[in-house]
Amino acid sequence: MKTVSSAALAGADSLIRQYNIDPAMVARLANVDEAALSDPSLLVDAKAVLRFFEIAATSCGERYFGIELAKQQGLEILGSVWLVARHASTLGEAIDNIAEAMQLYSDSVFLRGLPEPLGTAYCYDTIAGDPAGEVQSVELAYILLCQEVRAHAGPSWYPTYVQFRHAPPSSLTRHRKEFGRALQYNQDRNALLVDKKTLALPLKKADKLHGALQRVLRLRQRSAKESFPSRVEIIVRNLISSEICDAAAVAEALGVSVRTLQSKLAENGTQYQTILDSVREALARKYLRESELSIAEIAELLQFSETSAFSRFFSKRTSVTPRQYRQASSG
Known part of the structure; x- marks a missing residue:
């Protein structure tokens, strides 16, 4: 089965609701797991995703559904x-x-x-x-x-x-x-x-594509239908495996100060560490369930200083160790 990341569906839930259509119904008709509409870390049947886009366009009566969705997304x-x-x-x-x-x-x-x-x-x-x-x-x-x-x-x-x-x-x-x-x-x-x-245009910053991403996100912030915490989560998920995933890097990508990042998250009843920990847990579950990465490699990918720190984090949130979770998933 050919697959695609469920991140391709980012923004689809809120866009479809604007047309007074139930996104879950569209997902069921396309045979897409409803969880894929809110979890960008899943692997989804690619043909089902293509069906989803076409069914959404028809259900919403929106010939340009793909274009409208792209306006809410970015690279x-x-x-x-x-x-x-x-x-x-x-x-x-x-x-x-x-x-x-x-x-x-x-x-x-x-x-x-x-x-x-x-x-x-x-x-x-x-x-x-x-x-x-x-x-x-x-x-x-x-x-x-x-x-x-x-x-x-x-x-x-x-x-x-x-x-x-x-x-x-x-x-x-x-x-x-x-x-x-x-x-x-x-x-x-x-x-x-x-x-x-x-x-031939040069990318203007040392962190070149990241700089372009900032500009795209600033434009999107004016009209994006995703909540501010959702946009923060998207950035965290994509920076987590690099060496620059901290509140300062996320704030820079969104074109705001760290103080503004924290205050806007607080207005939405959450904080940066809460989002980071949620992403870490979700990705840890995914890597343990679907990859052959060692626990030490997963800890490094998720920016834990030591494997033991990752194990304590995972056990506290799931009540099982990473090793136990992997064994249960494979069984």
Whole structure:
């Protein structure tokens, strides 16, 4: 079975509710575990996720559901993929790193760059086979890519052209607003061309893709439907395996001060340490249940100074040791 991270569904629950539709019903119709709507650490059947997007679009009566969802998301949903890309020196190198690392995110979607005279065409494929079954997924992916490019090139940037396998919508107004006027439909591939000048743009900070993420998140904060704690959790989940997952790094990614981070979380009845501990526990359970990582390696990934500290943390929260939990899960 081909799988994709449930992070791909981030924001879907709240977006669907805006149309007075029950997200759980959409999940059931698509055969997606309802837990995937709130837990971004699960692995979900990729075909079911594609069905989910299409059923959601139909149920909500929203032809541009994928585009609307992308507006609430950002490249942070790619987790370790964007952590790899942040070491790039140019925008083109960052996108290429993302394309190469996509296999870490999913074995069911493919992004590859094909050099052309005017730039690079980024081709996107899914396991759907039928273009009608990938409309929302493809448009979501390309909006995410455009958002990332515009974080560097400016809001007036448009791709040189965009090609879609699927048929055009009844009106091209929304597509032209998002992608420009160079649109082609019923093609033999999905492709979005980024021009050479844009690809050569330097990433402006030492922590380059992270810097782009800050700008994207600042724009999203004005209209994002996810709660502030939810956005903090997304950042924590994606920084936890790096060496920079602390309140200062999360605040920087969100474009706020540590003091503001703490006060906004307090307003929502929680605090940074509570979110961090919840993420640590969820990921610990996942690694112990689904991976072959040693307990020491898991402790290091979750930023515990010693394996014994991780064991005490896990035992206190679950009433069993990491070893006992792994043995029970395998049995």
